[in-house]
Amino acid sequence: MASIPKLVILLLCTCLHTLVAHEGYDLRTYKVLHAGSLKSAAVNCSQPKVTPSSGGVTVPLHHRHGPCSPSPVPSTKAPTLEEMLRRDQLRAAYIRRKYSGVKGGAGDVEQSDVTVPTTLGTSLDTLEYLITVGIGSPAMTQTMLIDTGSDVSWVQCKPCSQCHTQADSLFDPSSSSTYSPFSCSSAACAQLSQSHEGNGCSGSQCQYMVKYGDGSSGTGTYSSDKLALGSSSVSNFQFGCSQSESGNLLEDQTDGLMGLGGGAQSLATQTAGTFDKAFSYCLPPTPDSSGFLTLGAATSGFSKTQMLRSSQVPSYYGVLLEAIRVGGRQLNIPASVFSGRSIMDSGTIITRLPATAYSALSSAFKAGMKQYPPAQPMGIFDTCFDFSGQSTINIPSVALVFSGEVVVDLATDGIILDSCLAFAANSDDSSLGIIGNVQQRTIEVLYDVGGGAVGFKAGAC
Template identity: 75%
Template sequence: MASAPKLLLLLLFWRYHSCVAHAGDDRSYKVLSLDSLKHDAACPERKAVPLPGAATVPLHHRHGPCSPAPTKKMPDLEEMLQRDRLRAAYIQRKFSAANGGAGDVQQSEATVSTRLGTALSTLEYVITVGIGSPAVTQTMLIDTGSDVSWVQCKPCSQCPSQADPLFDPSSSSTYSPFSCSSATCAQLEQEGSGCSRSQCQYIVTYGDGSSTTGTYSSDTLALGSNTVRNFQFGCSQVESGFNDQTDGLMGLGGGAQSLVSQTAGTFGRAFSYCLPPTSSSSGFLTLGAGTSGFVKTPMLRSSKVPTFYGVRLRAIRVGGRQLSIPTSVFSSGTIMDSGTVITRLPRTAYSALSSAFKAGMRQYPPAPPSGILDTCFDFSGQSSVTIPTVALVFSGGAVVNLDANGIILNNCLAFAGNSDDGSLGIIGNVQQRTFEVLYDVGGGAVGFRAGAC
């Protein structure tokens, strides 16, 4: 018989393991207030809490009342889902081409063009930074699916109106364009577009046909109270296809040009963000994030598609019960993406999820599909609804129990199925809501911490 101290140690180990193996509660049902899905006109006061040695800035939904950009009308669900379909399809094609048609996150070895970015119109979250000396406030979209950051600059041809004044390079004492012969210019590879007046030029063409081109440059970047010197970015002077009030884009991908890679020497190779549950609330972005207190799964990377951060989904639970899905169904891999809205699953996995979720929602009449969302319900006359829990199980045993706002979008299950089981899966931003999502690039892990915003 085990001694009392040994039994105590075993109990403590079991309790610790239970804590680190799950993110979120593990109840069978959650209550979702339908009022929480509505968009408020007011922005609640909330400040990002800075961490020692880290840079933390508030993060807002670009169409919500907290957004620094002039609020445009929220796109309707049909329009948003159509844009989202284009982005997801582009990402899947990119991985498929890199792997000679198979699309595996881990083993991509063929050359694939990195010139095309993903559609900007799906990006939903913005941060405010300062660029230049003196610093000029810029409101920028964030995207884990992009590496090259850029802002609109004077003079700018065909540039849409934006929230803040155009960045004027001639007014910054620390602005410096890269020469065509510089190593930084050569590093752009297919995103470089030659020279103009001996200055390095960049171009990014996105999956929706929009594009930005201009001078690749460096200047001082202010992230809250932190300063990043010699920040590399595109000074955009010609744009096409944009219809937005934001000032530019901040690339958080894994490539050499991204903000994360550039600041690794200062903040380390870990960053995190928390996407708020609704457009009326706030989250945060942190460079130099702490790596403890998270449920973690190994990060998968492709040397030929270095922008994206991959994970391995192993199983799905609905109402606390694991679905009967062969693990081989998930063999094509899955990526985390802040810009894709709806999570994409292999066809077999989605069919099992949809069936199980419908079985747990028998008390609500079915409703017609909304675009790619085909598991929908009639919540007429309801102020709140009771929904089965949905948990994602990743390699390493990490179990992530989704927030109620990460399960239902409008009146539909916020997941979609790929056309087959061979296409890349994508964990979209709806499912990431309220979690602090950690990208520990140096440690090779993706982490989740529930209830962070």
């Protein structure tokens, strides 16, 4: 049995528990989590502690329901964790449906016998992170959700027959000297119609429509205008000028959505010529702190794995998860379990794993947590613990291993959420994994589209 460092003993004296090094686990592979951090933390809305890997432009990124949010939402509007997990399950199921027929393999793979839904996602409710930009000349401040699973960006515009309330003023096209609606005969309108069924023309102007899986929708004029990002600007940025909404979209309180997907309409694709087809972000550890989004991110200094793309589902960025380590030990999971890709998704909250992989992870994690009583499952979480009376909690490390022997050691915030293991199993027999935003916290995630790689850099925010 491994010896127990004196510092660990001192930390646990007030907890009435003694940490026992279970067979096969090295105490050095445990992480210390302070119990108070499970519920709240000191507010720190300052810029990230580490300078982003930037050769382009960086803008602050905040949690939509946190005190650092540039678009404050009343606390009564913030969903409970149970509500968030329920909505998250719908988004994960939607992504799996989109990939239901995608063949495995590297690079640009084809798809067979698949009908790609025209909806863009389940709803905006699972999107959690905001940036502030300027649109128009002069620039009008707009606070927008980011989503790596969406391509079409949009904001609410005047005149609006049916829009939700928002903190900023509605974008007014008539006040911008650089605003221009696309005509029905424009190449941009033809491209939009080809890639997003249901978009097209009304009179002489190009019309866009976004549909979400919960039945909500938004529609308006497909347009272009100047986009201000920090100290940089993008001319002729294409976006939807939303003038009518329905369903749950009317309950949202943000100004719009910024699409960072891999399709033709996304911000990442539109600015590829300016920012070298690379962007990165760092999601903060808690809603009480800040992260960043960088366009034109420097691509050096990252641990990189191959980016997998599908020509039939171009919005999503895929990677190949090959193994999982718990407490420094690699789990005995057959390679065939990870035969499918995993999607890096900023809009999915909790990482989804094939059922066999999740079962192995849950069992190994429980074995390393025997000093804490089990607690009742909560929603999609079935590996929960009772930390009552604890001031510090010792949890086994968890690392995700991607192709190319890229090992991503998760922060404590990416392992435990509200006293539960922050992973879930697919609700069906799908081999598709989804790397959610909880597991991405504090890590600068690089999307090097030009280089065909996804990169990771720990401790960036």
